[in-house]
Amino acid sequence: MKAKRVIENQKSSEFSKSAPQVAASVFGISKRFGKSSVLENITFDVAEGEALVLLGASGSGKTTILRVIAGLEQPYTGRVVLHGRDVTDLPARERGVGVIFQSYALFPKMTVEKNIGYGLRIRKRRRKEIKQTVNDLLALVQLEEHRKKYPSQLSGGQQQRVAIARTLAYKPEVLLFDEPFGALDTQTRVHLRREIRALLRKVNVPAIFITHDQEEALELGDRVAVINKGHIEQIGTPFEIYNHPATEYVATFLGAANILEAVVRDDYLEVGSTRVPAQIDREKFKTGSCVKIVFRPEDVSLSRSDFLKTGQLKVSSGIVEEISFVGAYERVRLKLEPNGGDTCANGDTPYYLTTQTPEAPTQKSIIATRPKPEASSVKLNIGDRVVVAITSYTILPTQEQRETSATKS
Amino acid sequence: MSTVVSTMKHVRGFDVARPLSIGMLVFMMLPLVFLPLASIFIFGTSNGLDKFWAALTAPEAVFALKLSLATSFWATVFNVLFGLFAAYVLSRYHFWGRNALIVTISLPTAIPTAVAGFALLLLWGPYGTLGRFLAPHGVQVMFTAGAIILANIFVTFPLAFGVIKPVFDTMNRSLEEASATIGATRWQTFWHVTLPSLRGAIVSGALLTFARAVGEFGSTILVSGNLAGRTQTAPLYIFAKFNEGQIEAANAIAIVLALFSFLIFSVLFVARDWLDVD
Numbered sequence: 001m002k003a004k005r006v007i008e009n010q011k012s013s014e015f016s017k018s019a020p021q022v023a024a025s026v027f028g029i030s031k032r033f034g035k036s037s038v039l040e041n042i043t044f045d046v047a048e049g050e051a052l053v054l055l056g057a058s059g060s061g062k063t064t065i066l067r068v069i070a071g072l073e074q075p076y077t078g079r080v081v082l083h084g085r086d087v088t089d090l091p092a093r094e095r096g097v098g099v100i101f102q103s104y105a106l107f108p109k110m111t112v113e114k115n116i117g118y119g120l121r122i123r124k125r126r127r128k129e130i131k132q133t134v135n136d137l138l139a140l141v142q143l144e145e146h147r148k149k150y151p152s153q154l155s156g157g158q159q160q161r162v163a164i165a166r167t168l169a170y171k172p173e174v175l176l177f178d179e180p181f182g183a184l185d186t187q188t189r190v191h192l193r194r195e196i197r198a199l200l201r202k203v204n205v206p207a208i209f210i211t212h213d214q215e216e217a218l219e220l221g222d223r224v225a226v227i228n229k230g231h232i233e234q235i236g237t238p239f240e241i242y243n244h245p246a247t248e249y250v251a252t253f254l255g256a257a258n259i260l261e262a263v264v265r266d267d268y269l270e271v272g273s274t275r276v277p278a279q280i281d282r283e284k285f286k287t288g289s290c291v292k293i294v295f296r297p298e299d300v301s302l303s304r305s306d307f308l309k310t311g312q313l314k315v316s317s318g319i320v321e322e323i324s325f326v327g328a329y330e331r332v333r334l335k336l337e338p339n340g341g342d343t344c345a346n347g348d349t350p351y352y353l354t355t356q357t358p359e360a361p362t363q364k365s366i367i368a369t370r371p372k373p374e375a376s377s378v379k380l381n382i383g384d385r386v387v388v389a390i391t392s393y394t395i396l397p398t399q400e401q402r403e404t405s406a407t408k409s
Numbered sequence: 410m411s412t413v414v415s416t417m418k419h420v421r422g423f424d425v426a427r428p429l430s431i432g433m434l435v436f437m438m439l440p441l442v443f444l445p446l447a448s449i450f451i452f453g454t455s456n457g458l459d460k461f462w463a464a465l466t467a468p469e470a471v472f473a474l475k476l477s478l479a480t481s482f483w484a485t486v487f488n489v490l491f492g493l494f495a496a497y498v499l500s501r502y503h504f505w506g507r508n509a510l511i512v513t514i515s516l517p518t519a520i521p522t523a524v525a526g527f528a529l530l531l532l533w534g535p536y537g538t539l540g541r542f543l544a545p546h547g548v549q550v551m552f553t554a555g556a557i558i559l560a561n562i563f564v565t566f567p568l569a570f571g572v573i574k575p576v577f578d579t580m581n582r583s584l585e586e587a588s589a590t591i592g593a594t595r596w597q598t599f600w601h602v603t604l605p606s607l608r609g610a611i612v613s614g615a616l617l618t619f620a621r622a623v624g625e626f627g628s629t630i631l632v633s634g635n636l637a638g639r640t641q642t643a644p645l646y647i648f649a650k651f652n653e654g655q656i657e658a659a660n661a662i663a664i665v666l667a668l669f670s671f672l673i674f675s676v677l678f679v680a681r682d683w684l685d686v687d
Contacts, residue, residue: 070586070590071589071590072590092586092589092590093590093591093592095590097590098591099586099590101587103581103583105583105586105587107584107587107588107601107605108584108606109605109608110605118588118591118601119591119592121601122591122593122597123592166591167590170591
């Protein structure tokens with residue numbers, strides 16, 4: 001009955017979807033271990049029923065954020081608020097959060113049922129009520145036939161579902177997933193994260209995920225916060241952070257990104273000696289200032305002539321250096337031809353490439369990917385000279401601009 | 410806990426090394442272990458089972474056995490609880506002097522038991538460091554059952570600790586963290602999560618301690634006074650009867666003690682699967 005009520009409660013709160021209620025928020029969390037700062041001024045909130053992903057490399061501090069919310073670690077400064085209740089000074093057991101540990105942390109000497117009922121048993125609920133809740137949750141996570149088994153007898157995915165059911169039993173304020181798919185093989189993790197996504201929609205409990213896997217973050221999150229060296233680089237929908245990265249780190253962390261330096265002019269950007277028409281936010285970028293433009297390999301289109309389709313903006317021309325077949329698409333590495341122009345005052349490297357691909361970043365190269373139809377209709381060979389155009393790009397503010405705009409807001 | 414034994418496939422035909430090596434092993438153990446054990450049983454029952462039964466049920470013999478079991482029991486209770494506590498503290502907290510404490514706890518097994526008994530006498534005896542202040546008040550610690558328990562505690566001190574601590578060390582800390590986030594108090598976490606994982610270690614630690622304490626001789630003979638019917642434990646009874654030339658009496662108790670330790674180790678061996686259940 002309890003579990004059903006959990007679901008119903010949250011369903012009834014769905015009417016407020018238009019104006020999402022804040023379920024959990026952290027304000028200005030910072031944390032230090034000795035002299036080194038682990039977290040700096042972390043602030044974000046999670047709406048009712050929302051899934052937020054904290055994405056970052058290992059050592060970025062994302063796990064610490066989770067542990068601070070759970071009450072397993074104390075922040076140096078800042079507050080943690082769950083459903084309007086300031087829990088910063090409460091111990092973990094009084095916060096009512098559900099943590100799904102990377103190792104699941106199921107109690108090895110308890111059966112599946114006992115694990116799920118644990119939260120209610122220690123709350124001294126009536127036996128009948130516990131039994132009912134456990135039954136409902138077993139049905140929810142589809143593990144009815146495994147109720148008498150011990151965790152060691154279950155697969156990784158089943159264990160994880162037990163771990164989720166175990167936290168849902170006591171109606172958690174928020175679910176915290178610590179690298180939930182880290183220990184699983186690729187196929188299982190893809191399958192599982194879809195399952196969890198569907199499950200979360202059903203129970204409508206707000207969730208915070210931690211991952212270092214960008215693909216996972218984009219698929220799981222309603223919003224994604226990219227964490228780097230203890231601070232939030234950007235927080236936004238998967239679409240926003242992938243297509244409009246706010247910083248170079250975000251751009252490169254979320255997959256391969258080409259980055260070129262450019263100079264802001266009145267109504268265009270100057271990349272080398274090429275003029276790229278652009279709509280420029282005058283608030284942010286002054287004429288003559290030096291910026292970086294970032295675009296994804298799939299935003300690059302290559303053609304043999306200067307004749308471009310609408311929406312394609314020529315940035316340069318280049319020589320095909322390498323063509324590799326990567327299954328779904330073809331990846332082309334191009335060396336851009338130096339086309340004069342004193343791009344930036346300090347402009348030692350007008351072009352460069354950052355990718356997460358294993359090959360060493362080659363300066364003055366960019367990477368383009370071409371879908372199969374295009375790859376087979378316009379065959380390219382190594383050494384071919386092609387016109388490089390882009391269909392979409394983002395202008396990255398430089399470090400100083402970011403800081404000034406941050407202080408303004 | 411079944412292990413698959415691989416057969417040696419690299420040997421063609423009948424492997425002679427197999428029966429030879431097994432036979433060799435048994436042959437070497439014969440004079441060292443099997444025959445001494447067998448002779449207790451052969452000798453003890455050679456005069457007929459009724460004589461054996463009479464020697465076993467002699468009041469002093471029964472008393473010695475009971476005293477051994479009782480003193481070992483209390484020493485075991487103490488050392489398991491202490492070992493649990495010490496293991497918890499020493500694997501959870503890192504502090505200055507931690508290693509020194511671990512070494513000190515482990516020390517008593519390395520000390521000859523006679524030295525241990527002597528040390529206790531020097532502390533609690535009527536002229537001992539502490540004992541001389543207690544003696545005028547009529548408090549006599551040595552030469553009582555309490556002294557035997559103290560000696561047993563001392564010589565079996567690190568046994569339970571040594572079995573329990575590694576389990577604590579390798580225990581997944583996130584289990585306890587999970588329990589806390591679910592809402593359990595420290596005590597509830599310990600009772601429902603930590604303790605069940607230690608079940609095997611506690612049982613085997615207790616059995617080891619008990620087996621060792623029941624057989625303790627060197628320290629007991631010094632601190633107990635060896636008074637028949639009052640502070641004489643089973644091993645002391647064997648020794649005393651042997652000195653008096655009453656080989657049958659000594660032998661009857663020896664059989665019981667041998668069977669007893671055999672039983673304990675059988676339990677440990679058979680219960681291993683149950684104790685390790687995940």
